[in-house]
Amino acid sequence: MATAQSTKTHSVSIRGLAQSYGSLQVLKQLDLDIPDGEFLVLLGPSGCGKSTLLNCIAGLLEPTHGQVFIKGKNVTWEEPSKRGIGMVFQSYALYPQMTAERNLSFGLRVAGMAKDEIEKRVKRASEILQIEPLLARKPMQLSGGQRQRVAIGRALVRDVDVFLFDEPLSNLDAKLRAELRVEIKRLHQRLGNTMIYVTHDQIEAMTLADRIAVMKAGAIQQLDTPLTIYSKPRNRYVAGFIGSPSMNFIKAKVAGTVKVPTVEVAGQKVDISEYAFVDGAVVGRDVEFGARPEHIRILRAKDATAKGIIAATVELIEPMGSDSLVWLELGDQKLSARVESSEHYKSGEKVGIQFRIDQASLFDLQSGERI
């Protein structure tokens, strides 16, 4: 089979995977290839199907249609334990009556592995995760971060090809989350396994992923490297979902000529000839013009005479410490711009703003696709 052939070079391949409950379609005919050693993040809001996809890969859910390949082998009908996967859950899912050590070794004991081999693997995993002093404790006696380490260890001892993470950091507080995030990245660098990581947290996705799959309503909206997704979102949805604070969107119309296209923003013309159109400029098209806060430059009113500068009013300032967010009024539009925290603006101040057109995005108003 042609499809089976092409799955050989990949660690995990999904072919036409669909999942539905009655009339509710959770996954729609999904295809996905994950190369060996890749860290793939499935990112999306709750209910987008990302956990369903992960559970199908794990074998904890039977798909309505489609196939799952792991290491070139069709595992669609295989038991979870026979797929060569290890899984880490949001709620840790440690067996409460067993010590950390017993939690780590449970799967190996089920598989009937020799005792000294079990000991060796538990020792290695607990060294990597630095949980050796905790091995005799029960989950109740561990903190959240320690529990999640043990849970990662449980996947580690299985010596698997593919790690599956189902929102593993969502139950932790912000500081621990940042710590463990780095540790998971370190773990990936050290082991080089394929990892599939489900989250709704875009920071986790940006920092961890080799590639991010942004999902919505059971379909992948965009599958790209984090930076591509950030700078060249394929559609309006991805653009709005990634980035905090969110990208600024302004409804506009492409005008001017094909050579020198412009958009009109709040009655003022902006030259967009620097913009890299996907298929060339289409004059007269209704679009949404998108610019991230860091791609808006604020100029003092007295400097605001040059071409391509449009007038705006400062509404309020949110200091973030590392930088500040300035909210601007532009007609009836509200825009946010990121500035250095040393720059001070007063509310009500008249300023000029300039967009970095080469970093901006244009989306078709109807379809929402990038143009």
Place this chain on the structure above:
Amino acid sequence: MSSPSTNIEPTGPRPHPWLEWDRVVVYAFLTLTALYFLAPLYIVIITSFKDLDHIRDGNIFWPQTAYPDGVHFYDPWRRAWWEVCTGLECHGISPNFWNSVKVTVPSVIVSVAVALTTGYALSNWPFKMSEAFFTVLIVGSFVPYQVMLYPMVLLTKNMGIYSTLTAVIFVHTVFGLPFLTLLFRNYFASLPVELFKAARVDGAGFWRILIQIFVPMSLPILTVAVILQVTGIWNDFLFGVVFAGLPNYPMTVKLNNIFTSSFGVKEYNVEMAATILTGAVPLLIYFLSGRYFVRGIAAGAVKG
């Protein structure tokens, strides 16, 4: 106007009077309720240690302190256990105590074990029609026993076990199943589903997950189930009368017969002793496991 410094400014906890009106009401109510429930028990206990003369002449609230020669404080208990008669049979209540034990132990074990497994299957291994099956169970746990009595008599007759202890065990097991299964199914449904998933990724199957993961987590609900079944079956009267047959009567039926079939002098002291003996088992169970029972009733609070 006085300056602020001369006033007492509120600081720290707001002062409370030593005795508050609403507290008095609460404690008065609690005390009365406790007395209301404890007084009968007190009278039963002290009466069981009196001789008949003292019962006739003495104060009902006052225990007997002195006994005539040859009369012991434990005589009513001895009579109740070994000697008291119903009709021509004078072996006391002890044979029926053992009948109750023989009924209760196997019924509790079988019904709890089967319900545990069924509840687990319903909650974690859904099969075709499992929802329909579950609905039938819910309906089943609300069917009044009387409705099923006659069909059950026919069934046990056809099985050839009518009028034996086996019939009583069978009936108790069957009637215990719907509610117990419901209890276990809901408990297992309240456990985090990720625990089950983790065990499956670890390669554990149906029985291993049940026995090694779920049962150790189920002590509170197991306690509740065992207590419900032990007390329910021990206190049962109806099935004992209908299915056991004369020599196999459980303790409750025997106790009733002692009350109703005694001729001549009514031995209140012996009857009280027999009553306490009959009630001792459920009472003991409550005392020994009360803590777990409350914990199990409030279950769902099992966080990993």
